[in-house]
Amino acid sequence: MAIETQARKDKMNQGPSQTVEPAAEPESASKGGGWLLLRTRDFGLLFWGQLTSQIGDSLSKVALLWFVYQMTGSALKMAVIGLLQTVPPLVLGPVIGVYLDRLPTKTTMIVVDLLRAVLVMLIPGLYALDLLTLERLYVLVFCVAVVSMIFGPALASAVPQIVRREQLTSANALLQGTANIGVLIGPAISGLGIVLIGAQNVLYVDAATFLVSALCLMPIRMRIRAAADPVSEAKRSFREDLLAGFRFVFIQHRTITALMLTATLYSLGVSAFVFMLPVFAEQALNVGPLELGWLWSSLGIGMLAGSAWLASRKHQATANGFKMISSSMTVGGVAVCGLSMLPTPLVATGLIVIIGGSTALFMPIVWGVLQELTPEPLLGRVFTTFSTGGMASAMAGMAGFGWAADTMGPGICLVGIGLVLLVTACVAAGCSRVHYPAGDRKQEGEALAA
Structure with a gap:
């Protein structure tokens, strides 16, 4: 059975829905590459708001x-600050997902941003009044972390309500680019700000x-999210909603389950690499903090370039998305192995740029597939x-490979x-072959062409 047909059945099983199409976009925005999305009113507001917020996040860290x-x-x-975050x-992730699916996405995002502004402002405010104790600071940081964790899944759920299906991957890549820009320039601005103010x-x-x-969020026009029948929704308990999300991810939809496995492996490897970079720089390259800063910048430049390239591409069939993930992870894996064999600063810088670019392709494609295949009433729980x-998986990767580095060396x-x-890469390639046999790929291509 083709995956498009399965996704359509899943959405039909959610009951009647109430949808309102978003405001019309310029014709070029729906036909061209993703960069043209920035010219549209609603996604443009979302992008610039997120760019500002991501720079602020990097300032804060x-x-x-x-x-x-x-x-x-x-x-x-x-x-302890990192632990609290x-x-x-x-x-609380799965618990928050149930409530995200019950609440209007736009309102949730606005409330989260306002709460984060108030909570962050309380830290210097209490300090100025000489009322800030370490315990109160920890409580505020924990509250900011709880509120902030809502925003990412809400943002991923909001994208399908703003852009068209064929623009999902490009939109996700552009939003990931805001995080990359924040990481590149935020710390430098923060350091300058610490010195000056x-x-x-x-x-x-x-x-x-x-x-x-x-x-920026307030004037955005979003399509009303499809919802299950209000009567049956009111009768469902929190536990039933929570289990429905788990069943969809781990039992009902094989492609989503395969994506979960792929994303877990990706987080395991990429988080461990980022964690290992300072160790590799000191022990294998014999460089200091200045050169380490350049290596971090190289990783950020590669990620930003990868996001920009992906945003410029037109819509790809889901099977092609799996192939792109497989290819990019292959390139990234070979480059990481190459670092252990060619430990010179110049070569390492080039390889790290390649690693950043290849790994940056993963999440926007995965988000796009999830947004396409997941019924809208389940988006919050799935994300x-x-x-x-x-x-x-990231914590396991950092702990496991940190132990390995101490006992066996960074190489x-x-x-x-x-x-x-x-x-x-192998798991992603397997997903493409198992879930998208030749006939299904042909049907999906004909559907997209129509």
Whole structure:
């Protein structure tokens, strides 16, 4: 059975839906590459709001850690900040997904941005009033993390309500590009801001970026999300909704299950590589913090270039998306293995650019496939499940490969990470062959052409 037919049946099984098409886009935006989406009113507002917010996030990460270290003088107490930002997605992700599917997406995103602005603003505000204790700071950071974890799945759920089906991957790539830009320029701006106005005042700037994001969201016109029958929806319990999301991901839809496995392997390898980069730079390349900064920048440049290239492409059939994932993970895996064999700074810089570009293709394609195949009333639960699985896998990757680096050295560890990415490529290739046999690919191509 073709996957398009299965997805259509899944959506029909959700009951009657109420939909309103979004405002008409320029004809060129629906036919051209993804960059033309920036000319449209609604996606353009979403993009610029997210760009501002992502830069603010990067400002906050540097400024908050510096602020805590200045306040306590303890690296351990500073590390607790990272732990508090990691725990909520792991523990609360699936629970949040149920409520995301019950609430209007746009309103949820606006409320989240406003809450983040208030919570972040409280940190320097209480400090100025000499009321900020370490315990209160930890509580505020935890609350910000809980609220922030809602926004990512809500954003992924909102994209299909703004752009057309054939523009999903390009839209996801553009939104990923905002995160890449934030990582590239945010820390530098934050460092300059800390010197000029102090770490606590940089947090005011971060709060302001969330307000800008909320203001950009307010005029956006979104199609009303398809919903299940209100009567049956009211009778369903929280537990039933939660189990429905798990069944869809792990039992009912083989392609979604395969995607979950692929995403888990991807997070395992990529997070471990990022975690290992400082160790590799010091032990294998024998370089200092300045050169390490260049290596980080090379990774960011590669990711930004990969996102930009993917955004410029026109819509690809889902089977071709799996093939692209397989090809990009193969390139990334070979490049990571090559790092262990060619430990010179110049070669390493080039390989890291390639790694950044190849790994940047993964998530926008996966998000696009999920957005196409998942019934709209389940989008929140599916994306939070993927987020939770990815976070757990990332932590396992950092811990496991960190141990391997200490016991066997960074070279062997890099080969292991490269093999994980190559296995990810094999799983993606298997998905393309198993779930998209030749006849199904032909039917999907004819449907897209029509």
